[in-house]
Amino acid sequence: MVQFYKSVLVALGLFSVAHSSLIDIDLDLDLSTDNGCCPQRNEASRKEWGELTPSQRIDYTDAVLCMQKQPQHLPREEFPGVRNRFDDFVATHINYTLHVHYSGLFLPWHRHFLWLWETALRDECGYTGHLPYWDWPKWDNDLAASPLFDCSESSLSGDGEYNPGEQSIQGGSQTLPPGTGGGCVRCGPFKDMELHLGPFSRNLASTTEIPAPGFDYNPRCFNRSLNNFVSSNYNNETIVDRLLSSTDIIDFQTVMDHWPPRPDGVLGPHGGGHFSLGATLQDLFASPQDPAFMLHHAMIDRLWSIWQNKDAKNRNAINGTNAILNPPTGKLVTLDMEMEFGVLDRPRTIGEAMDPTKDGYCYSYT
Ligand code: CU
């Protein structure tokens, strides 16, 4: 399937549209002489959302809204649900979902995906800042009070309208209480946003094909449900500390996706962030439709880079296969394995995505 879409895109000459804007981060990089390393003084600084001034936050959300007004690069015939440039990113995520989650590709693929997003905001929508991140433990007990989700003009919008029919949710085998919204988001910068793709089943797919609704067009309101139970249990300081003290990449990946290690606790801080905002972000395939997706994944990328830097020599490694849940049929990942990004970029090796200051990247986190 993935190969099929790649072939379609190559045939249409759409496969590496964003490639030429590879290193436009205000830097003076010389890839030929320094192996793509960036001088430390020029690193772009990705900041915590609350660290930005309200007007810097609005610059970010304006750029996201701008992406929703730019024309898509994916062809309408193959991707009827893709209506704009923002949706190109959502559809690319859907297309590779069965390879890049609960697998060895998870961390490096999302690292590059975020970088492509940040680059597109800057190149295509005139954004002059960098990708902010969501520092989970700062607000884990009261999401609605955070500058991220307080629904002010400088937030990422907030809770959805209260929906009395909102059901409890399954996180692995654990039943989690419902969040406080469940309906359409009616305030903040994304109050008029329309979702176009999904929804997919919330159950982890054991399929090798992209399930229904695929890339169908399904316009509907943007739905959220803030869930402090989930964020306080899965995105707290204790779990972040435990993640950062992981002994090796196997341990790190296990904590990220399957923690606490109880039979009923399987979300980890990665799943916790997704499940703490409701159905849109819970959608394994179409989750980038919630504008908080990129900030949630920036926090994951930040913690991975902090953890890598503690022992850089020994932490240039990834564990797992190129298939979801690492089935025996999956191919073991290596640093020279290629990752695909469809219409967003040329393929990259895992090795190229191992260091935020090499191979064309030049960023760090506060
Ligand atoms: Cu993902």
Ligand code: CU
């Ligand atoms: Cu995720």
